[in-house]
Every structure is written in C-alpha cells, then in structure tokens.
Amino acid sequence: KSAIDISNQKIFNESLAERKEYYINDAIRRSGSVSKGKVVEHFAPFLVNDILNPNEIVFMGSPIDLISFTNIDNEKELSIDFLEIKSGNATLNKKQKLIRNAINAKRVFYKKVMLK
Secondary structure, eight states, X not given: OOHHHHHHHHHHHHHHHHHHHHHHHHHHHHHHHHHHHHHHHHXXXXXXXXXXXXXXXXXXXXXXXXXXXXXXXOTTTOEEEEEOOOOTTOOOOHHHHHHHXXXXXXXXXXXXXXXX
16 A cells, blocks of 8 residues: 555544544433433423422323323313423424324324223
8 A cells, every 4th residue: 555545544544433432422422311301201290390280190201201180180170281391402303293283283082992
C-alpha cells in the first residue's frame, strides 16, 4: 500500500472509532432516559395526587401508561381518562397518536367478553 492509502486508512479508522464511541454513548444515554421514564410512569399517580386519585388509576404500561376512572363512585361525574406520561422532549409514538385520534373521534367502546 502507498503512504496515501495507509494515511487514509488511519484517518478512516480514527473516524470510525469516534463515531462508534458516540453511538455507544448515545445509546446508553437514551436507554437511561427510557428506564427513568418507565419508573416515573409507575409513580406518576402519586406525584400528581392533587389532580389524580391514585385509587382510581390502573397502570397499563403500553401502549398507554394509565387509565383513570375519575369519580368512579359517582355515576353522573364519572369520567374515564387515558393518561400518557411524558417528560422532557418526549413525544407520542405512532400507536399512541392513533389511540389519541380514536378517542378524539369517539371510536371508544365498552365490550363485555363472556368466557365459557
């Protein structure tokens, strides 16, 4: 190999190593954010108990974090709320957007399933 080829190979290898390190660190950072978010989802009802009653909330996890049966003991004031917990710059994913749109379009139904 010529000196130019060897020099180019060295530059390429250094650049590749830098990119690899960047992507590894980025993956670790993102993984930590996701893990933190999953923990916060479990504690969210207790963190905002001034507006949500933890006794009226059911943890789902995915694709929607929580369902709140607000005022479950009062027939006239009962509401069912789908809650998605986000922090920082997090946004809804595709499935969460589809669910939000179905709810907003009133395509939510109650179905009783009988097992035999």
